[in-house]
Amino acid sequence: MITKDKLKEYAEKLMFRLEEEQYDTLLKEFDIILEQMKLIEDIKEIDGIEPMTFPFELDNVKPREDDKVETIDTEMSLSNAKEKIGTEVKVPKVVE
Amino acid sequence: MEYDVTIGLEVHCELKSTSKVFSPSPNTYSENPNTNISVIDLGFPGILPVVNKGVIKKALTVATALNCETPEYMIFDRKNYYYPDLPKGYQITQLHHPVGINGYLDVYVEDKVKRIYIHDTHLEEDTASLDHYDKYSLIDYNRCGVPLLETVTEPCMHSIDEALAFLESLKRLFLYTDVSDAKTELGQIRCDVNVSLAPKGSKELGVKVEMKNINSFYNVKMALESEIKRQTELLNNGMEIEMETRRYDEATMQTYRMRSKEEAIDYKYFIEPNIPPIKLSYELKNEVKEALPELAFSKITRYINEYGLSLVDAKTIAKDKNIATYYENIVNKGKDPKMVSNWVTTRVLGYLSKDEITISEFNFTEDKMIELLDFIESGKISTKQAKDIFYKCIEENKTPKKVVKESGMEQITDEEEIRKIVLEVLDENSDVAKDYNPEKGRMLDFFIGQTMKKSRGKANPGVATKVLKEELLKYTNQ
Numbered sequence: 001m002i003t004k005d006k007l008k009e010y011a012e013k014l015m016f017r018l019e020e021e022q023y024d025t026l027l028k029e030f031d032i033i034l035e036q037m038k039l040i041e042d043i044k045e046i047d048g049i050e051p052m053t054f055p056f057e058l059d060n061v062k063p064r065e066d067d068k069v070e071t072i073d074t075e076m077s078l079s080n081a082k083e084k085i086g087t088e089v090k091v092p093k094v095v096e
Numbered sequence: 097m098e099y100d101v102t103i104g105l106e107v108h109c110e111l112k113s114t115s116k117v118f119s120p121s122p123n124t125y126s127e128n129p130n131t132n133i134s135v136i137d138l139g140f141p142g143i144l145p146v147v148n149k150g151v152i153k154k155a156l157t158v159a160t161a162l163n164c165e166t167p168e169y170m171i172f173d174r175k176n177y178y179y180p181d182l183p184k185g186y187q188i189t190q191l192h193h194p195v196g197i198n199g200y201l202d203v204y205v206e207d208k209v210k211r212i213y214i215h216d217t218h219l220e221e222d223t224a225s226l227d228h229y230d231k232y233s234l235i236d237y238n239r240c241g242v243p244l245l246e247t248v249t250e251p252c253m254h255s256i257d258e259a260l261a262f263l264e265s266l267k268r269l270f271l272y273t274d275v276s277d278a279k280t281e282l283g284q285i286r287c288d289v290n291v292s293l294a295p296k297g298s299k300e301l302g303v304k305v306e307m308k309n310i311n312s313f314y315n316v317k318m319a320l321e322s323e324i325k326r327q328t329e330l331l332n333n334g335m336e337i338e339m340e341t342r343r344y345d346e347a348t349m350q351t352y353r354m355r356s357k358e359e360a361i362d363y364k365y366f367i368e369p370n371i372p373p374i375k376l377s378y379e380l381k382n383e384v385k386e387a388l389p390e391l392a393f394s395k396i397t398r399y400i401n402e403y404g405l406s407l408v409d410a411k412t413i414a415k416d417k418n419i420a421t422y423y424e425n426i427v428n429k430g431k432d433p434k435m436v437s438n439w440v441t442t443r444v445l446g447y448l449s450k451d452e453i454t455i456s457e458f459n460f461t462e463d464k465m466i467e468l469l470d471f472i473e474s475g476k477i478s479t480k481q482a483k484d485i486f487y488k489c490i491e492e493n494k495t496p497k498k499v500v501k502e503s504g505m506e507q508i509t510d511e512e513e514i515r516k517i518v519l520e521v522l523d524e525n526s527d528v529a530k531d532y533n534p535e536k537g538r539m540l541d542f543f544i545g546q547t548m549k550k551s552r553g554k555a556n557p558g559v560a561t562k563v564l565k566e567e568l569l570k571y572t573n574q
Contacts, residue, residue: 077133093229093233
Protein backbone atom coordinates (compact mmCIF):
# COMPACT_ATOMS: atom_id res chain seq x y z
CA MET A 1 0.00 0.00 0.00
CA ILE A 2 1.52 3.30 -1.05
CA THR A 3 0.84 6.20 1.30
CA LYS A 4 2.07 9.75 1.36
CA ASP A 5 4.30 8.89 4.32
CA LYS A 6 5.82 6.02 2.36
CA LEU A 7 6.55 8.40 -0.53
CA LYS A 8 8.19 10.84 1.85
CA GLU A 9 10.28 8.03 3.29
CA TYR A 10 11.43 7.01 -0.20
CA ALA A 11 12.11 10.61 -1.15
CA GLU A 12 14.31 10.92 1.93
CA LYS A 13 16.21 7.75 1.02
CA LEU A 14 16.67 8.90 -2.57
CA MET A 15 17.72 12.32 -1.28
CA PHE A 16 15.09 14.59 -2.81
CA ARG A 17 12.21 16.61 -1.44
CA LEU A 18 8.85 17.62 -3.00
CA GLU A 19 6.15 20.16 -2.22
CA GLU A 20 2.99 18.83 -0.55
CA GLU A 21 0.87 19.13 -3.71
CA GLN A 22 3.54 17.29 -5.67
CA TYR A 23 3.22 14.39 -3.25
CA ASP A 24 -0.54 14.41 -3.91
CA THR A 25 0.05 14.18 -7.65
CA LEU A 26 2.62 11.44 -7.18
CA LEU A 27 0.22 9.46 -4.98
CA LYS A 28 -2.47 9.63 -7.69
CA GLU A 29 0.04 8.58 -10.33
CA PHE A 30 1.00 5.59 -8.20
CA ASP A 31 -2.54 4.25 -8.44
CA ILE A 32 -2.10 4.12 -12.19
CA ILE A 33 1.37 2.60 -11.93
CA LEU A 34 0.10 -0.13 -9.60
CA GLU A 35 -2.79 -0.87 -11.96
CA GLN A 36 -0.26 -1.41 -14.74
CA MET A 37 1.82 -3.65 -12.50
CA LYS A 38 -1.20 -5.85 -11.90
CA LEU A 39 -1.25 -6.66 -15.60
CA ILE A 40 2.22 -8.18 -15.22
CA GLU A 41 1.20 -10.03 -12.06
CA ASP A 42 -1.48 -11.78 -14.08
CA ILE A 43 1.06 -13.55 -16.29
CA LYS A 44 1.13 -17.18 -15.16
CA GLU A 45 3.81 -19.84 -14.84
CA ILE A 46 6.89 -17.67 -14.97
CA ASP A 47 8.55 -18.83 -11.74
CA GLY A 48 11.09 -21.07 -13.43
CA ILE A 49 11.97 -18.58 -16.14
CA GLU A 50 15.13 -16.55 -15.84
CA PRO A 51 14.63 -12.82 -16.41
CA MET A 52 15.81 -11.82 -19.87
CA THR A 53 18.35 -9.05 -19.67
CA PHE A 54 19.63 -9.08 -23.24
CA PRO A 55 17.52 -9.84 -26.28
CA PHE A 56 20.22 -11.68 -28.22
CA GLU A 57 22.78 -14.27 -27.25
CA LEU A 58 26.02 -12.84 -28.54
CA ASP A 59 29.34 -14.63 -28.32
CA ASN A 60 31.27 -12.09 -30.33
CA VAL A 61 31.24 -9.06 -28.01
CA LYS A 62 34.79 -7.80 -27.95
CA PRO A 63 36.16 -5.81 -25.03
CA ARG A 64 38.35 -2.79 -25.76
CA GLU A 65 42.16 -3.22 -25.95
CA ASP A 66 43.93 -1.38 -23.13
CA ASP A 67 46.35 0.44 -25.37
CA LYS A 68 45.36 4.07 -25.79
CA VAL A 69 43.92 6.93 -23.80
CA GLU A 70 41.92 10.05 -24.51
CA THR A 71 40.58 12.76 -22.26
CA ILE A 72 38.29 15.73 -22.55
CA ASP A 73 39.33 19.29 -21.90
CA THR A 74 39.17 20.19 -18.20
CA GLU A 75 37.77 23.70 -18.80
CA MET A 76 35.05 22.38 -21.06
CA SER A 77 34.13 19.59 -18.65
CA LEU A 78 33.65 22.11 -15.86
CA SER A 79 31.75 24.68 -17.93
CA ASN A 80 28.34 23.56 -16.62
CA ALA A 81 29.42 23.48 -12.99
CA LYS A 82 27.52 26.06 -10.96
CA GLU A 83 30.51 26.79 -8.77
CA LYS A 84 34.14 25.74 -8.90
CA ILE A 85 37.42 26.40 -7.14
CA GLY A 86 40.50 25.94 -9.29
CA THR A 87 39.64 22.97 -11.45
CA GLU A 88 37.43 21.30 -8.86
CA VAL A 89 33.64 21.38 -8.62
CA LYS A 90 32.36 23.07 -5.48
CA VAL A 91 29.31 21.57 -3.79
CA PRO A 92 27.62 22.03 -0.41
CA LYS A 93 29.49 20.18 2.31
CA VAL A 94 28.76 16.45 2.13
CA VAL A 95 30.03 14.15 4.82
CA GLU A 96 28.35 10.87 5.34
CA MET B 97 32.08 -13.67 29.82
CA GLU B 98 34.19 -14.87 26.93
CA TYR B 99 33.21 -14.45 23.30
CA ASP B 100 34.12 -15.91 19.92
CA VAL B 101 35.05 -13.17 17.49
CA THR B 102 34.12 -13.61 13.82
CA ILE B 103 35.54 -11.34 11.16
CA GLY B 104 34.74 -10.96 7.47
CA LEU B 105 36.56 -8.59 5.14
CA GLU B 106 35.75 -6.72 1.94
CA VAL B 107 38.93 -5.52 0.30
CA HIS B 108 38.89 -2.98 -2.54
CA CYS B 109 41.97 -2.85 -4.72
CA GLU B 110 42.61 -0.38 -7.54
CA LEU B 111 43.94 -2.27 -10.55
CA LYS B 112 46.75 -1.03 -12.80
CA SER B 113 45.90 -0.33 -16.43
CA THR B 114 46.57 2.15 -19.18
CA SER B 115 42.97 3.35 -19.48
CA LYS B 116 40.06 3.08 -17.06
CA VAL B 117 37.72 0.11 -16.80
CA PHE B 118 34.83 1.45 -18.90
CA SER B 119 36.27 4.60 -20.48
CA PRO B 120 39.37 5.58 -22.46
CA SER B 121 40.65 8.18 -19.97
CA PRO B 122 44.03 7.45 -18.35
CA ASN B 123 44.21 5.35 -15.20
CA THR B 124 47.03 7.33 -13.66
CA TYR B 125 47.20 9.39 -10.52
CA SER B 126 47.26 13.11 -11.24
CA GLU B 127 47.83 16.02 -8.89
CA ASN B 128 45.74 18.17 -11.24
CA PRO B 129 42.05 17.66 -10.53
CA ASN B 130 39.71 16.78 -13.38
CA THR B 131 42.35 16.17 -16.01
CA ASN B 132 42.04 12.36 -16.42
CA ILE B 133 38.38 12.34 -17.33
CA SER B 134 36.02 11.46 -20.15
CA VAL B 135 32.30 11.90 -20.81
CA ILE B 136 31.79 8.31 -19.66
CA ASP B 137 33.39 8.99 -16.25
CA LEU B 138 31.19 12.07 -15.87
CA GLY B 139 28.04 10.17 -16.76
CA PHE B 140 26.96 12.42 -19.63
CA PRO B 141 23.67 11.52 -21.33
CA GLY B 142 24.00 8.96 -24.08
CA ILE B 143 27.31 7.50 -22.97
CA LEU B 144 28.15 3.85 -23.54
CA PRO B 145 30.74 2.13 -21.37
CA VAL B 146 33.07 -0.31 -23.13
CA VAL B 147 34.95 -2.81 -20.97
CA ASN B 148 38.75 -2.81 -20.94
CA LYS B 149 40.18 -6.20 -21.94
CA GLY B 150 43.37 -5.75 -19.93
CA VAL B 151 41.31 -5.13 -16.80
CA ILE B 152 39.17 -8.24 -17.41
CA LYS B 153 42.39 -10.26 -17.59
CA LYS B 154 43.69 -8.79 -14.34
CA ALA B 155 40.39 -9.48 -12.55
CA LEU B 156 40.45 -13.02 -13.93
CA THR B 157 44.06 -13.37 -12.76
CA VAL B 158 43.13 -12.54 -9.17
CA ALA B 159 40.06 -14.81 -9.30
CA THR B 160 42.27 -17.65 -10.53
CA ALA B 161 44.99 -16.96 -7.95
CA LEU B 162 42.28 -17.06 -5.27
CA ASN B 163 41.23 -20.52 -6.50
CA CYS B 164 37.79 -19.21 -7.50
CA GLU B 165 35.26 -20.63 -9.93
CA THR B 166 35.02 -18.24 -12.86
CA PRO B 167 31.88 -17.57 -14.89
CA GLU B 168 31.26 -18.27 -18.54
CA TYR B 169 30.39 -14.64 -19.18
CA MET B 170 31.52 -11.33 -17.75
CA ILE B 171 28.28 -9.60 -16.74
CA PHE B 172 27.87 -6.34 -14.83
CA ASP B 173 25.19 -4.87 -12.58
CA ARG B 174 24.08 -1.38 -11.68
CA LYS B 175 24.16 -0.37 -8.03
CA ASN B 176 21.92 2.67 -7.74
CA TYR B 177 22.53 5.37 -5.15
CA TYR B 178 22.84 9.10 -5.06
CA TYR B 179 26.03 10.70 -3.80
CA PRO B 180 28.14 13.53 -5.21
CA ASP B 181 31.10 11.22 -5.86
CA LEU B 182 29.00 9.20 -8.30
CA PRO B 183 27.95 11.40 -11.23
CA LYS B 184 25.96 8.70 -13.08
CA GLY B 185 23.79 7.98 -10.03
CA TYR B 186 24.86 4.36 -10.20
CA GLN B 187 28.04 2.36 -9.94
CA ILE B 188 28.77 -0.36 -12.46
CA THR B 189 29.68 -3.42 -10.41
CA GLN B 190 29.07 -7.18 -10.32
CA LEU B 191 26.47 -8.63 -7.96
CA HIS B 192 24.86 -11.53 -9.74
CA HIS B 193 27.78 -12.95 -11.73
CA PRO B 194 31.09 -11.97 -10.08
CA VAL B 195 34.33 -12.76 -11.91
CA GLY B 196 35.22 -15.23 -9.14
CA ILE B 197 33.24 -17.16 -6.51
CA ASN B 198 33.86 -19.84 -3.87
CA GLY B 199 37.62 -19.46 -3.63
CA TYR B 200 40.21 -19.64 -0.89
CA LEU B 201 43.62 -18.37 0.06
CA ASP B 202 45.99 -20.25 2.36
CA VAL B 203 47.95 -17.97 4.66
CA TYR B 204 50.45 -18.37 7.46
CA VAL B 205 49.16 -17.04 10.77
CA GLU B 206 52.27 -17.17 12.95
CA ASP B 207 53.47 -20.74 12.21
CA LYS B 208 50.06 -22.23 11.39
CA VAL B 209 48.41 -22.51 8.00
CA LYS B 210 44.91 -21.07 7.86
CA ARG B 211 42.59 -21.35 4.88
CA ILE B 212 40.60 -18.16 4.31
CA TYR B 213 37.48 -18.74 2.24
CA ILE B 214 36.58 -16.25 -0.46
CA HIS B 215 32.89 -15.57 -1.05
CA ASP B 216 33.58 -13.71 -4.28
CA THR B 217 35.78 -11.24 -6.07
CA HIS B 218 34.11 -8.75 -8.40
CA LEU B 219 35.06 -5.98 -10.77
CA GLU B 220 33.65 -2.47 -10.44
CA GLU B 221 34.50 1.18 -10.93
CA ASP B 222 35.90 3.58 -8.34
CA THR B 223 34.12 6.83 -7.49
CA ALA B 224 35.28 10.46 -7.61
CA SER B 225 37.27 11.78 -4.67
CA LEU B 226 35.82 14.42 -2.39
CA ASP B 227 37.81 16.94 -0.42
CA HIS B 228 35.93 18.31 2.56
CA TYR B 229 36.42 21.84 3.88
CA ASP B 230 34.66 23.78 6.64
CA LYS B 231 31.78 25.04 4.58
CA TYR B 232 31.90 23.13 1.31
CA SER B 233 33.25 20.05 -0.47
CA LEU B 234 35.25 19.87 -3.70
CA ILE B 235 34.94 17.10 -6.28
CA ASP B 236 37.78 15.71 -8.36
CA TYR B 237 36.48 13.21 -10.91
CA ASN B 238 39.93 11.80 -11.80
CA ARG B 239 39.32 8.62 -9.79
CA CYS B 240 35.91 8.03 -11.40
CA GLY B 241 36.03 4.81 -13.38
CA VAL B 242 39.38 3.57 -12.07
CA PRO B 243 39.11 -0.24 -12.09
CA LEU B 244 38.41 -1.57 -8.64
CA LEU B 245 38.43 -5.22 -7.66
CA GLU B 246 36.49 -6.05 -4.51
CA THR B 247 37.32 -9.31 -2.75
CA VAL B 248 34.83 -10.51 -0.15
CA THR B 249 35.76 -13.21 2.37
CA GLU B 250 33.40 -15.49 4.21
CA PRO B 251 33.07 -14.66 7.92
CA CYS B 252 35.82 -17.16 8.70
CA MET B 253 38.50 -15.27 10.60
CA HIS B 254 38.46 -15.46 14.38
CA SER B 255 41.21 -13.13 15.51
CA ILE B 256 42.77 -9.82 14.57
CA ASP B 257 45.98 -11.71 13.71
CA GLU B 258 44.13 -13.86 11.19
CA ALA B 259 42.51 -10.83 9.59
CA LEU B 260 45.85 -9.03 9.30
CA ALA B 261 47.64 -12.13 7.98
CA PHE B 262 44.98 -12.43 5.27
CA LEU B 263 45.25 -8.74 4.34
CA GLU B 264 49.05 -8.95 4.07
CA SER B 265 48.78 -12.13 1.97
CA LEU B 266 46.15 -10.64 -0.32
CA LYS B 267 48.24 -7.51 -0.82
CA ARG B 268 51.22 -9.73 -1.67
CA LEU B 269 49.04 -11.64 -4.15
CA PHE B 270 48.19 -8.35 -5.91
CA LEU B 271 51.89 -7.49 -6.10
CA TYR B 272 53.04 -10.96 -7.17
CA THR B 273 50.45 -11.09 -9.96
CA ASP B 274 51.32 -7.48 -10.86
CA VAL B 275 47.68 -6.40 -11.08
CA SER B 276 48.10 -3.41 -8.76
CA ASP B 277 50.71 -1.28 -7.03
CA ALA B 278 48.67 -2.02 -3.88
CA LYS B 279 49.83 1.10 -2.05
CA THR B 280 47.58 1.58 0.97
CA GLU B 281 49.06 5.04 1.55
CA LEU B 282 47.67 6.11 -1.85
CA GLY B 283 44.27 4.59 -1.11
CA GLN B 284 44.84 1.79 -3.61
CA ILE B 285 43.67 -0.73 -1.02
CA ARG B 286 40.68 0.05 1.22
CA CYS B 287 38.77 -2.29 3.51
CA ASP B 288 35.33 -2.75 4.94
CA VAL B 289 35.50 -4.84 8.09
CA ASN B 290 32.61 -6.91 9.48
CA VAL B 291 32.82 -8.16 13.02
CA SER B 292 30.47 -10.02 15.35
CA LEU B 293 30.74 -11.54 18.80
CA ALA B 294 28.96 -14.65 20.04
CA PRO B 295 29.18 -16.44 23.40
CA LYS B 296 32.15 -18.81 23.41
CA GLY B 297 31.33 -22.12 21.75
CA SER B 298 28.06 -20.83 20.29
CA LYS B 299 27.10 -22.34 16.92
CA GLU B 300 25.38 -19.21 15.68
CA LEU B 301 27.07 -15.97 14.67
CA GLY B 302 26.41 -12.81 16.65
CA VAL B 303 24.97 -9.60 15.23
CA LYS B 304 27.23 -8.17 12.54
CA VAL B 305 28.58 -4.64 12.63
CA GLU B 306 30.21 -3.26 9.52
CA MET B 307 33.01 -0.68 9.56
CA LYS B 308 33.46 1.05 6.23
CA ASN B 309 36.34 2.42 4.25
CA ILE B 310 39.34 1.77 6.44
CA ASN B 311 42.44 2.94 4.64
CA SER B 312 45.35 1.05 6.20
CA PHE B 313 46.04 -2.33 7.77
CA TYR B 314 47.11 -0.58 10.96
CA ASN B 315 43.71 1.11 11.12
CA VAL B 316 42.00 -2.24 10.49
CA LYS B 317 43.80 -3.51 13.58
CA MET B 318 42.89 -0.46 15.66
CA ALA B 319 39.26 -0.46 14.44
CA LEU B 320 38.88 -4.15 15.27
CA GLU B 321 40.42 -3.69 18.72
CA SER B 322 38.10 -0.78 19.46
CA GLU B 323 34.98 -2.48 18.08
CA ILE B 324 35.59 -5.82 19.81
CA LYS B 325 36.07 -3.95 23.08
CA ARG B 326 32.88 -1.91 22.53
CA GLN B 327 30.80 -4.99 21.70
CA THR B 328 32.25 -6.99 24.62
CA GLU B 329 31.33 -4.22 27.06
CA LEU B 330 27.80 -3.97 25.65
CA LEU B 331 27.25 -7.73 25.87
CA ASN B 332 28.74 -7.92 29.37
CA ASN B 333 26.25 -5.29 30.45
CA GLY B 334 23.38 -7.35 29.09
CA MET B 335 22.79 -5.03 26.13
CA GLU B 336 22.12 -6.14 22.56
CA ILE B 337 24.31 -5.40 19.59
CA GLU B 338 22.53 -3.51 16.86
CA MET B 339 23.13 -4.41 13.22
CA GLU B 340 24.62 -1.23 11.84
CA THR B 341 27.30 0.42 9.76
CA ARG B 342 29.98 2.30 11.65
CA ARG B 343 32.83 4.58 10.73
CA TYR B 344 36.32 4.32 12.24
CA ASP B 345 37.78 7.65 13.28
CA GLU B 346 41.58 7.74 13.20
CA ALA B 347 41.89 10.69 15.56
CA THR B 348 39.91 9.20 18.44
CA MET B 349 40.64 5.57 17.45
CA GLN B 350 36.97 4.72 17.99
CA THR B 351 34.06 3.72 15.79
CA TYR B 352 30.95 5.86 15.31
CA ARG B 353 27.52 4.99 13.95
CA MET B 354 26.87 5.89 10.31
CA ARG B 355 23.52 4.19 9.80
CA SER B 356 21.38 1.44 11.30
CA LYS B 357 19.91 -1.53 9.45
CA GLU B 358 16.62 0.34 9.01
CA GLU B 359 18.45 3.19 7.34
CA ALA B 360 20.35 0.81 5.05
CA ILE B 361 20.27 1.85 1.43
CA ASP B 362 18.31 -0.25 -1.06
CA TYR B 363 20.55 -0.22 -4.10
CA LYS B 364 17.96 -1.58 -6.55
CA TYR B 365 20.54 -3.70 -8.33
CA PHE B 366 19.80 -4.74 -11.88
CA ILE B 367 21.88 -6.05 -14.74
CA GLU B 368 23.75 -3.28 -16.56
CA PRO B 369 21.98 -3.17 -19.91
CA ASN B 370 24.65 -1.12 -21.67
CA ILE B 371 27.31 -3.84 -21.49
CA PRO B 372 26.45 -7.06 -23.31
CA PRO B 373 27.78 -10.25 -21.70
CA ILE B 374 31.39 -10.87 -22.69
CA LYS B 375 32.38 -14.49 -23.10
CA LEU B 376 35.36 -15.59 -21.06
CA SER B 377 36.78 -18.16 -23.42
CA TYR B 378 38.58 -21.32 -22.38
CA GLU B 379 41.66 -19.96 -24.17
CA LEU B 380 41.62 -16.73 -22.17
CA LYS B 381 41.12 -18.54 -18.86
CA ASN B 382 43.92 -20.93 -19.72
CA GLU B 383 46.24 -18.10 -20.76
CA VAL B 384 45.64 -16.42 -17.40
CA LYS B 385 46.24 -19.67 -15.53
CA GLU B 386 49.48 -20.39 -17.40
CA ALA B 387 50.80 -16.89 -16.73
CA LEU B 388 50.17 -17.09 -12.98
CA PRO B 389 53.49 -16.85 -11.09
CA GLU B 390 54.34 -18.96 -8.06
CA LEU B 391 52.73 -17.10 -5.14
CA ALA B 392 54.21 -16.21 -1.76
CA PHE B 393 52.52 -19.00 0.22
CA SER B 394 53.92 -21.64 -2.11
CA LYS B 395 57.37 -20.05 -2.01
CA ILE B 396 57.42 -19.92 1.80
CA THR B 397 56.43 -23.58 2.01
CA ARG B 398 59.01 -24.56 -0.60
CA TYR B 399 61.82 -22.56 1.07
CA ILE B 400 61.10 -24.38 4.35
CA ASN B 401 60.75 -27.87 2.88
CA GLU B 402 63.35 -27.79 0.10
CA TYR B 403 65.87 -25.28 1.37
CA GLY B 404 65.53 -25.89 5.10
CA LEU B 405 64.97 -22.21 5.87
CA SER B 406 63.23 -21.10 9.05
CA LEU B 407 59.65 -19.88 8.70
CA VAL B 408 60.74 -16.37 9.65
CA ASP B 409 63.48 -16.24 6.98
CA ALA B 410 61.23 -17.84 4.35
CA LYS B 411 58.52 -15.27 5.07
CA THR B 412 61.00 -12.41 5.02
CA ILE B 413 62.29 -13.39 1.58
CA ALA B 414 58.87 -14.17 0.06
CA LYS B 415 57.39 -10.92 1.35
CA ASP B 416 58.65 -9.09 -1.73
CA LYS B 417 58.45 -10.80 -5.10
CA ASN B 418 61.63 -9.07 -6.33
CA ILE B 419 63.59 -10.10 -3.23
CA ALA B 420 62.38 -13.68 -3.76
CA THR B 421 63.54 -13.53 -7.38
CA TYR B 422 66.95 -12.14 -6.31
CA TYR B 423 67.27 -14.92 -3.73
CA GLU B 424 66.20 -17.71 -6.06
CA ASN B 425 68.43 -16.56 -8.93
CA ILE B 426 71.44 -16.85 -6.63
CA VAL B 427 70.38 -20.21 -5.18
CA ASN B 428 69.72 -21.52 -8.69
CA LYS B 429 73.38 -20.82 -9.50
CA GLY B 430 74.26 -23.55 -7.02
CA LYS B 431 74.83 -21.42 -3.94
CA ASP B 432 73.89 -22.80 -0.52
CA PRO B 433 70.25 -21.74 0.17
CA LYS B 434 70.82 -21.13 3.88
CA MET B 435 73.98 -19.12 3.31
CA VAL B 436 72.23 -17.01 0.64
CA SER B 437 69.26 -16.58 2.97
CA ASN B 438 71.56 -15.26 5.71
CA TRP B 439 73.08 -12.75 3.34
CA VAL B 440 69.75 -11.63 1.93
CA THR B 441 67.81 -11.36 5.19
CA THR B 442 70.54 -9.60 7.14
CA ARG B 443 72.99 -7.69 4.88
CA VAL B 444 70.87 -7.07 1.78
CA LEU B 445 67.55 -6.21 3.45
CA GLY B 446 69.40 -4.28 6.14
CA TYR B 447 71.07 -2.14 3.51
CA LEU B 448 67.86 -1.63 1.52
CA SER B 449 65.96 -0.47 4.58
CA LYS B 450 68.81 1.77 5.76
CA ASP B 451 69.01 3.47 2.36
CA GLU B 452 65.24 3.28 1.77
CA ILE B 453 65.70 1.77 -1.68
CA THR B 454 64.17 -1.21 -3.45
CA ILE B 455 66.04 -4.27 -4.68
CA SER B 456 65.73 -3.04 -8.26
CA GLU B 457 67.63 0.12 -7.27
CA PHE B 458 70.30 -1.92 -5.47
CA ASN B 459 73.68 -1.99 -7.20
CA PHE B 460 74.87 -5.19 -5.55
CA THR B 461 73.36 -7.39 -8.24
CA GLU B 462 72.80 -11.14 -8.15
CA ASP B 463 76.01 -11.64 -10.15
CA LYS B 464 78.02 -9.68 -7.61
CA MET B 465 76.54 -11.72 -4.76
CA ILE B 466 77.43 -14.94 -6.59
CA GLU B 467 81.00 -13.67 -7.06
CA LEU B 468 81.26 -12.77 -3.38
CA LEU B 469 79.93 -16.16 -2.25
CA ASP B 470 82.41 -17.84 -4.63
CA PHE B 471 85.25 -16.07 -2.79
CA ILE B 472 83.94 -17.28 0.58
CA GLU B 473 83.35 -20.84 -0.60
CA SER B 474 86.83 -21.17 -2.06
CA GLY B 475 88.23 -19.93 1.25
CA LYS B 476 89.97 -17.01 -0.44
CA ILE B 477 88.32 -14.53 1.92
CA SER B 478 86.90 -14.90 5.39
CA THR B 479 83.26 -14.18 6.22
CA LYS B 480 84.35 -11.09 8.09
CA GLN B 481 86.28 -9.85 5.06
CA ALA B 482 83.28 -10.65 2.88
CA LYS B 483 81.15 -8.25 4.88
CA ASP B 484 83.65 -5.45 4.38
CA ILE B 485 83.87 -6.23 0.68
CA PHE B 486 80.05 -6.26 0.43
CA TYR B 487 79.76 -2.70 1.75
CA LYS B 488 82.77 -1.49 -0.23
CA CYS B 489 81.27 -2.90 -3.46
CA ILE B 490 78.03 -1.01 -2.83
CA GLU B 491 79.64 2.29 -1.82
CA GLU B 492 82.08 2.28 -4.73
CA ASN B 493 79.79 0.41 -7.14
CA LYS B 494 82.48 -2.18 -7.89
CA THR B 495 82.51 -5.95 -8.31
CA PRO B 496 83.84 -8.13 -5.45
CA LYS B 497 86.67 -9.28 -7.77
CA LYS B 498 87.80 -5.71 -8.24
CA VAL B 499 87.60 -4.83 -4.53
CA VAL B 500 89.44 -7.99 -3.48
CA LYS B 501 92.17 -7.32 -6.02
CA GLU B 502 92.55 -3.63 -5.18
CA SER B 503 92.68 -4.14 -1.44
CA GLY B 504 94.91 -7.22 -1.63
CA MET B 505 92.47 -8.91 0.66
CA GLU B 506 92.54 -12.23 -1.06
CA GLN B 507 93.44 -14.99 1.36
CA ILE B 508 96.40 -17.21 0.77
CA THR B 509 95.04 -20.73 0.61
CA ASP B 510 97.89 -22.34 -1.23
CA GLU B 511 99.53 -24.78 1.21
CA GLU B 512 103.04 -24.38 -0.12
CA GLU B 513 102.88 -20.64 -0.01
CA ILE B 514 101.67 -20.77 3.60
CA ARG B 515 104.36 -23.38 4.41
CA LYS B 516 107.04 -20.89 3.39
CA ILE B 517 105.65 -18.35 5.86
CA VAL B 518 105.28 -20.99 8.57
CA LEU B 519 108.89 -22.08 8.17
CA GLU B 520 110.06 -18.51 8.48
CA VAL B 521 108.02 -18.12 11.66
CA LEU B 522 109.44 -21.33 13.14
CA ASP B 523 113.01 -20.27 12.33
CA GLU B 524 112.49 -16.93 13.99
CA ASN B 525 111.03 -18.61 17.08
CA SER B 526 113.11 -21.77 17.14
CA ASP B 527 113.50 -21.70 20.95
CA VAL B 528 109.81 -21.89 21.50
CA ALA B 529 109.27 -24.31 18.62
CA LYS B 530 111.68 -26.83 20.09
CA ASP B 531 109.56 -27.08 23.22
CA TYR B 532 106.34 -27.54 21.26
CA ASN B 533 103.88 -29.81 22.99
CA PRO B 534 100.71 -30.72 21.07
CA GLU B 535 98.87 -30.95 24.39
CA LYS B 536 99.36 -27.25 24.96
CA GLY B 537 96.93 -25.45 22.70
CA ARG B 538 98.22 -22.03 23.66
CA MET B 539 101.56 -22.69 21.97
CA LEU B 540 99.81 -23.51 18.72
CA ASP B 541 97.75 -20.34 19.07
CA PHE B 542 100.97 -18.35 19.46
CA PHE B 543 102.34 -19.71 16.19
CA ILE B 544 99.04 -19.19 14.35
CA GLY B 545 99.10 -15.58 15.55
CA GLN B 546 102.67 -15.14 14.31
CA THR B 547 101.82 -16.71 10.95
CA MET B 548 98.80 -14.45 10.51
CA LYS B 549 100.89 -11.44 11.43
CA LYS B 550 103.61 -12.32 8.95
CA SER B 551 101.07 -12.90 6.17
CA ARG B 552 99.40 -9.60 7.09
CA GLY B 553 96.19 -11.46 7.85
CA LYS B 554 95.98 -13.08 4.46
CA ALA B 555 96.81 -16.67 5.38
CA ASN B 556 93.77 -18.88 5.54
CA PRO B 557 93.56 -19.81 9.25
CA GLY B 558 92.45 -23.38 8.52
CA VAL B 559 95.27 -24.11 6.13
CA ALA B 560 97.77 -22.29 8.36
CA THR B 561 96.79 -24.44 11.37
CA LYS B 562 97.14 -27.65 9.39
CA VAL B 563 100.56 -26.72 8.02
CA LEU B 564 101.76 -25.49 11.43
CA LYS B 565 100.84 -28.75 13.12
CA GLU B 566 102.75 -30.73 10.46
CA GLU B 567 105.82 -28.50 10.60
CA LEU B 568 105.91 -28.29 14.41
CA LEU B 569 105.87 -32.08 14.70
CA LYS B 570 108.78 -32.27 12.27
CA TYR B 571 110.57 -29.64 14.35
CA THR B 572 110.21 -31.46 17.67
CA ASN B 573 111.13 -34.82 16.10
CA GLN B 574 114.43 -33.45 14.84
